[in-house]
Amino acid sequence: MASFVDTCVEDLKKQVGDAKVVLGLSGGIDSTVAAVLLHKAIGKNLHCIFVDNGLLRMGERQEVIGFLEEHFDLNVKVVDAADEFLGKLHGVEDPEQKRKIIGYTFIDVFDREAKAIEGVEFLGQGTLYPDVIESESFKGPSAVIKSHHNVGGLPEKMNLKLVEPLRELFKDEVRRAAYELGMPDHIIWRHPFPGPGLSIRVIGEITEERLEILRLADRIVQNELLASDWYRKVWQGFAVLLPLKTVGVMGDDRTYEHVIALRVVDSIDAMTADWSRLPSELLARISNRIINEVKGVNRVVLDISSKPPSTIEWE
């Protein structure tokens, strides 16, 4: 029996022929698998664009691009748009405003880059089956809780035909396809990362300094979850930088510094979630490391809220 990958590649060859496809890589598993499938089908006619919005986690850009170029010989254009995004986000504190600015800036940047490639006919997307259902029948009250579909306007704006290799798959099937494609565990089991990136985890105003504090703290969270084998057991785990300072003590001196919240949840589809019962030794290690290693942080708190009524992200 033909494998999913073989069947999918044959279908894509038929659908796209020798036309050019442009696809936005986010670093997540969906766009990565979609890109590799398309690359198998049409090779160099696939043009990937990775937009660095300045809101990525530490090392993310190198990790994603390096891996794809090395193992799959993908044609990836990296666009450094950090200044454009951060400039537009200057002074913005409202979460929905942040999402909107990031959404339309992404569309602008992507459209500009795609137009620079001559003769593109298709826009490739890593849309999954639940997204298809959601956008077809999605009119309930949850639509206004958070505007998750940050790049929803992209296909309309670009006036390209769509090619969506994953539109009949659920997340676990995408993971299986990734496995079949020989992708390593750190890609297959990567936690979801929101389109607006760290902007919705720096609560309040986004500055380079605050982003850097969050990146350092978050790297410790990621490393400790991986080292303790908890990374695969939880749905998502990350650090959040709060918009307040609190008093602490260091030697004989009083400190007045930032607070980091630790958010780690169990979930099966992100619609509901519960806080993960991590061992107290692991929590202690994460907290000690953040406070000792990240300059400017003197307190770590644990988020023990479930969804609903809370959400997974803080903004």
Ligand code: XMP
């Ligand atoms: P919430 O915070 O609504 O998150 O419980 C549910 C899942 O969605 C992710 N998330 C986003 N993803 N753009 C995205 O692409 C967004 O604006 C966004 N907000 C939340 C979140 O990380 C979780 O996996």
